[in-house]
Amino acid sequence: MISVVMPVFNGEKFLKIAIESILNQTYMDFELLIINDGSTDKSAEIINSYQDKRIRLLENDGNKGIFYTRNRLFEEAKGNYIAILDCDDYAEPTRLEKQADFLDKNEEFGLVGSWVTIIDNENTIKGAWQLEHRPERIPAKLLFLNQFAQSSVMMRREFADLKYREEIPLAEDYDLWVRISQKTRVINLAESLVKYRLHNENISQTKEKELQENVFKIYKNQLEELGIYANQDELIIHKKIGNMDFEQNNESFFETAKNWLELLHSKNQEIEIYNKMVFNNLLGEFWAELLSQNIELSISKKAFYQSYLSNFIHSTKKNTLSRAFRLRSFPFNYTIKPALNVVKNLKDWKNKRKK
Template identity: 40%
Template sequence: MLENKSTPINLYIIDYYKEKKDNGLNTYVAELGRAFEKIDDIALTYVWVESNNPEISVENGNRADHIFVPRFRRTADNKNQSDAYLTTVLEKHIDVKENVLIHLNWINHCSLAWHIRQKIKCKIVLTKHCVPWRDLVTVNYREFYRLDDAFNKKKKVPLNLLQLHQEEINYEFVDHIITVTDYARENLELLFNVKPEKITVIYNGIDLKVSQRTEKLRAKLRRQYGFGQHEQIVIFAHVLHARKGIVDLVKIFEEFLKDRTVHQTRLIIAGNGDGTRIAETAKRYWANITLTGNLSKSTLYDFYQLADVGIVPSFAEQCSYTAIEMMRFGLPIIVSEVEGLKEIVPLDCGLRIKVDFRKDGVTLNSKDLRQKLAFLLKDKEAAKQLSVNARKHASEAFSLEQMINNTLAVFREVSASEVRKQQEQPIDIPKQNTPFVSVLMPCYNAAAYLRACMDSILNQSYSNFELLIIDDGSTDNTLEILKSYSDKRIRLLVNKENKGIAHTLNKGLKIIKGKYLARMDADDIMSPNRLALQVNFLEKNPKYGMVGAWHEIIDGYGMVIKRLQRPVESKHLKLQLYFNNPFIHPLVMMRTELAKQLRYDPKFLLCEDYDLWTRISAVTEVANLPQYLLQYRVHNKNISSSDEKTIKQNVLNLLSRELDKLNISYTPKELVMHGAISFSYGSNYFNTQEKGKLLSDWLNKVFSSPKFTETFSQGQLNKFKRGIIQNQYGFPIK
C-alpha cells in the first residue's frame, strides 16, 4: 500500500444501501472501503442512500463513520429534491472539515455532484463502472445499434436520447473520472467529449485466498451440495437480466443437450432476478437446469470450485467481477466477445463466443457457443491450461493492492490540484455610441426565478440598452421584486389583467426605442456576452434581420440538463423552418423595424414566435450564433397538458400553411406524419418498416419542391433527408 506522506483526506464514499451485497459494484465498494479504513491519513465516511431507516442516522465507528439516508419516493419531480436534501445532510456532517473528497459510484449521482458544488468546498471523483448506452441493447436497440456502429467506426454522432445528453453534461460536474476499462475511457473521449487528462483507467481488483483446484476438493464439494460426481457442470453467476445473455444461454444449452453424449451436463444459474423468462425458454431439459437464486459469496466460491466451466455470455459488460473471480479460482471460462470482456480475458485465458449484433436485434451465436462448450468439457488438457493461465493473469492484473494504490494516487492528486478555470475568449464589445438595444421581457407570476434573470440582463458586457418589462397581471410578488431594482435602464409597464404573450409583446413593440429588439423571458438567464455578440453580428451583416444562438436547458435549481445546437446558416435554417422551429424565442435579436412591421399573430397562440420566424425568414436572412448564449429554464410551471394540445394544433395549422406555399399537396395522414417529425415523436410514431417507408416517400415529395431543388444540391437534400430519417426512424431506409 502507499505510505502516509500526504495531507489527510476526508473521504466520503456514496453508494446505495443494500442489505445483501450481491453484485460487482457492491464488491468494489466493499474492497475499496476495507482497504481505505486501514490507511491512517484517510478519514472515511460511508454515505448509504435509500436506506431502510425512517430518518437520518449516523453511526460512528473506530475506522469509519456511516451515514444512513432514508429512501425517497423515486419520481422525476423529486430527483432534485432528494439531491438537495442529501447535500444538506453532507454539508452538516462535513461542517468545517478541509480537504474533502467525495467518491461517487453511480453516473446518476452526478446530478448530486452539481448540488454539492453549490454548497460544499470539495473535490469529486466518479468511478464509472458501466457504459450506460450499452445497456440500451435490450431496451432501445435502435439507438444502441446506432451508437455501437458509430463507436466501432470511431465516428462522432449526436446523442439523441435525453438521458445521454444529461450524461454528457453530468461529467462536467466531477473533477475526475475513473473507468474500469480502456474501452470506457475511449467511449468517454469519443462520444462524450471528456478530455483525456480527466480520465484514469483502473481495473477492478480483489483479494481472494483461493485453494488449489483438486479432484479431491471438487468431489467433496459435490457431495456437500448434492451434485453428481460424473456430472459436467457449467455455471452462470449474474443477475437474471436479458442483457446478461441468460435467455439466449438457456435456449442454446437446450440445443446443446440434444446431443445424447452430453446428457449428464448441468447448467447452474446463480443470481437474483425474475426467472419467468428462463421458465418460458426451457422446454425439455428442466432436470439439467438448476436455479439457485442469490448465493452468499462463500457458497458461490464453492460452486466455482466444483464446476467444470464458467460462462459470462453478456451483451454488455465492463470489468466483470464475475469473470475475474472465475479466473481467480482457475475455472475454465467462456465469455462473450464484447467490449470489457475482450479486454480483461485474453485469448490464452478463456474462450470467446461470437455475439451477432444485427440491425434487427442481437443474439449469441448458437453454433459457436455449443462448439466451444463441447470443446472445454471434452478436452481436459486444454481446459486445464486455460485454467492455469487465467488464474495467473487474474492474480497479476486484478490484484486488490494494485487497485487501491492506483485509486489512492488519483484521490491524492485530485485533492491537491487547483481548480483550473476555462479561459474565456475575448469579446469585441461594441462601443457605447453604437445603436442601442431594447430588451423586451413579459412577466407573469415569475417571482421564483426573476432575480437571477434580472441580474443576468443588468450585468451584460454590453450596457447600452433599455429593459422594457411588461407585467401581464401577475398575482404573486413579481411586481414587488421588479420595483426593488433602481437601474435607470428599466422601464416597467403593468397590464391590469392577463392579456397573453402575443398581446403583451405587440404592446411592447409599439413603444420600444432601440434599433435592435432582444427578446427575453423572466425565468431564463443570459450569457454575459449575449447582447454584445448579437449586436456585433447584426451590425456587420446588414442583410440579416434576425439572429439567435445555441442554448442550454436548466432545471428549476439552475443545473444544466441539456445543450441544444441548431443550424447556423440562413439557408439551412429556412429549410428547417418547414419542419420545426430552430430558434429559441427568448434568445432572438431582431431589427426593431422589421419586428414592428410584421408583429406577433395572436391566432398562433403559444407558437406565435414560430409563425413570426417563418414570415421574417421569407423577407430577410437569418442566423444562429454557434455559442451558448442563454440558459433556458424548464420547470413544472412552463406548459400545461392543455397548452401542449393548443401548441400542437396551432403548429399543424402553421405547417399546413407553409406546405401550401410550396404547392405541395398532402393527405390528412401525411400532415399528421409531418407533425410527428416536427414534434420529434421518433420511434414512438415511426415504429414499423411501413411507416419508415412512408416517411422516406413523404420527404422525397417535400424535397421535390423547386423551393428546395433550386437552393440546394441533391446531395445536400439527401443528407438532410438522411438526418431526419436517422433521428425519427433510427435506421437507414432502403
C-alpha cells in the same frame, strides 16, 4: 441602442435573476423594457426595487395575456435592435454584445439567436439545445421544426412589426420566426448565450395537444407555399420525419414516409422555395435515418438501391448503409454462426493452455 423586452406575469420566483442578468451585460447601451401583465404576486415590487434608469416598467390594465403583452413590448421598444428575454430565463454577460456585434457587421441578417443551456428550477444544468447555426439550412429546417429559442433572439426592429399572431397560440414564436425567415436571413450563433429554464409550468408541457394543432397550422402554411395541401395523417408523418421519430419495422409507415420525402423533393424542384442543394441534403439525412431504423424490413434494401433519395445521402453514411444491407443478405449460417464458432474455439484453446 438595444431594447431588451421582458413580459412578466407572476414571475417573482426567478425575476430577479433574469433582470440582473441584463443589468450585468458587458454591452451598456440598452433599455430593459418590462411590462407587468397584471401580476398578483410580488413581481411589481421586485421590479420597482431597482433604481437603474435603464429599466422602464409599463403596466397593463389588468391581465391582457401574452399576445397583447409581447406585441405591446414590440410597439413600445425604442431600440434599433430588440432582444427577447422571458422573466424565468438568464442571459449570459456577453449575450447583447455578441449579438449586436453580429448584426452590426452583417446587414443582410435580420435576426440572430444562439444555442441555449437548459436549467431546472434549482438552476441545475440539464442539457443544451445546439440549434441549427448554418444560415443556409435554417429556412429548410424550419419547415420541420422550430430552430430558435425565444429568449435567445435579437432582431432588427422592422421585423418586430410582423408581430405575434393570436390565432396560433403556444407556437406563436415558431410562426414568427418562419415569417421573418421568409423576409431576411436568420442565424443562431454557435455558442450558448442564454440559460433557458425548463420547469413544470412550461406551457408546451401542459397543453401538448393544442400545441401540436398549432404547429400543424405552421406546417400547412409552409407546405402550401410548396403547393402541398396536407391532410392530418400527412402532417403527422411530416412531424415524425422532422423529429426523426420513425416507426420501426412497419412497412406501411416506411413506404408512406418515403413517398412523402419524394413529394417534398419533387415540389421543391419545381418551385425552389428552398435552396435545392441544401433541401436535398436535408431530405437525404431524413432518408438515411429512416433506412437506419428499418434495416430489417424486407422492403428497405430495395428502396435504398432504387429511390433517388439515396443520391442525397452523405457518402460516408451511404457506404455504411450499403455494408449493412450486404451483411443482411447473408443467411445466419454464413455470418453469425462461424463468428460464434471462432469465439468458442479461442476459449477452448485458452482453457487448454491453462491446463
